[in-house]
Amino acid sequence: MTDDPHQEYTILRPRLRHAALFTALVLTSTVACTSSLSRPADRGTATAAATGVGDHLFPALGNGGYDVAHYALTLDYTPDTNHLTGTAVITARASQDLPRFSLDFTGLRVHDAAVDGSDARFSRTKNKLTLTPAQVIGKGETFKTTVRYSGTPRTITHADGGEEGWIETDDGVAALGEPTGSRTWFPGNHHPSDKATYDIAVTVPSEYTAISNGTLRETRRKGKRTTFGWRAPEPMASYVATVATGVFDVSTSTTDDGLPLYTAVDPDEADGPVDVSEMVPEVIDWASDRFGPYPFSSAGAIVDHLPDLGYALETQTKPYFDRAPDTRLLVHELAHQWFGNSVTPRAWQDMWLNEGFATYAEWLWDEEHGHRSAQETFDSFYDGTHPESEGIWEFPPADPPTATRVSDSPVYGRGAMTLHQLRKAVGDRTFFSIVRTWAREHRHGNADTEQFIALCEEKSGRDLSNLFETWLFSADKPEVG
CATH class of the missing domain: 2.60.40.1730 (tricorn interacting facor f3 domain)
Known part of the structure; x- marks a missing residue:
């Protein structure tokens, strides 16, 4: 490297x-x-x-x-x-x-x-x-x-x-x-x-x-x-x-x-x-x-x-x-062997569950191997300085407008940003429990976005509708504190 x-x-x-x-x-x-x-x-x-x-x-x-x-x-x-x-x-x-x-x-x-x-x-x-x-x-x-x-x-x-x-x-x-x-x-x-x-x-x-x-x-x-x-x-x-x-x-x-x-x-x-x-x-x-x-x-x-x-x-x-x-x-x-191959989208609209997780895995690897923290990578996507941040605000990652856009940059970058915001909201212990449970419960099967949100709320004991609406479904660039 x-x-x-x-x-x-x-x-x-x-x-x-x-x-x-x-x-x-x-x-x-x-x-x-x-x-x-x-x-x-x-x-x-x-x-x-x-x-x-x-x-x-x-x-x-x-x-x-x-x-x-x-x-x-x-x-x-x-x-x-x-x-x-x-x-x-x-x-x-x-x-x-x-x-x-x-x-x-x-x-x-x-x-x-x-x-x-x-x-x-x-x-x-x-x-x-x-x-x-x-x-x-x-x-x-x-x-x-x-x-x-x-x-x-x-x-x-x-x-x-x-x-x-x-x-x-x-x-x-x-x-x-x-x-x-x-x-x-x-x-x-x-x-x-x-x-x-x-x-x-x-x-x-x-x-x-x-x-x-x-x-x-x-x-x-x-x-x-x-x-x-x-x-x-x-x-x-x-x-x-x-x-x-x-x-x-x-x-x-x-x-x-x-x-x-x-x-x-x-x-x-x-x-x-x-x-x-x-x-x-x-x-x-x-x-x-x-x-x-x-x-x-x-x-x-x-x-x-x-x-x-x-x-x-x-x-x-x-x-x-x-x-x-x-x-x-x-x-x-x-x-992707976990996210996409073992747990496979039920429909192509749920592609962010593949690419958001795989992209966030890169952020986690960097964080644990002496490079940028996941928060620093998030920030570089948010402010547009990351080389892969171009176009991430063009549509919500969970709602690609057409088949020709289903693997565009929002699905990758903003999908990973959604996972990072989830991690911040629920804490590392709950976040990684969600991730492992998701991979275990849907192993070798198909799953969709609604099931993932339901699992996140069950594991955290919180209403996370505003978080997912803001980062996953909204067309607007969210405000961050």
Whole structure:
């Protein structure tokens, strides 16, 4: 780390550019009919499940009528031609009778589809793959959908040049999914409210490594190609699923508590500001003391060489970095393993619960490692001298005006400021009790802003409505004493 507590932000911390990724989906989507989710029809008059789950910022994202339990993805990738062949086996439970249902999927050619082993008719409309099974799936039934597909996955490029989806690197690919990019490389229910476990097997030429979420269960070589089999046994939102292929220096170890660690670093990024393989367990230990036990059965990081990407992403168990990170960025993305990955927003409007907490984790790290106190960082955001403070008063962090603004600076900076004001109001003991309880009670689940406020008031025994109205919901810049 440098002596200047902000120098690293301007050089190595491009995370806030991620706002660019939240764009075109809502401009081409149909608003979901949420009533069909709660009033399924009788078997004899069954109607198709809704497309969309009622997220008002992303109305067509996700699909109603079922809940996914598990994805088994078998992928074969050829970097020279950027060609992907895939089979997705999706195990789900119907929440209503389903004469047909939809999956989020864009690009790629679908060869065939089956439900419970029988051929299913399918059609494509915009970003939806609609399947009609041979028989109506009854409410409460568990069913298995298989989709075979191939082609060149899309890179979603937005108006300002920001990219997500399937992104080529100089020696492979990075699959990055926030908020909608995962639908470019596998079909699924791609709203964060439907989390599932994953098995992801990726076959690549043997000179490459293929990395994904969770724990590496097998490496199997056949001829000139090698299959890497990964398992993510804890529920995961699809936007933090990833695949990264390329030439990496891989380091494996365990923490003192036996947590498996897998760190992959592109050789071009070997001389970064910190030794990532050493810092990952240090940061996890630090965060565990403050936020509660680490929520997953493995950890690590992916450090790629993709400097034009402009952001890092909190891909579950192994955050993805487009270049060698500094310590604060590593703290930010690892804090997301608690806030965002384990406790996932119920809707995209609650994004501040991800980014506010991860940003405040940076402030806490600085406070405890000889840099600015959290109050000093708060003050620099408030008076506009912090390099990331630009635009934080443009809208309330808990009420982004559009999908294109859902990851703008208010969600980060003012979200963290809200948490700091909460800490000041209730005191450190109660504040950290709230944080640990939040992470424990919603571990591997979904939660929203209203639930967080209710927990804060319960733990503190105070009416905090004025604090949250002022810092979280008001459009005005608050006065501070």
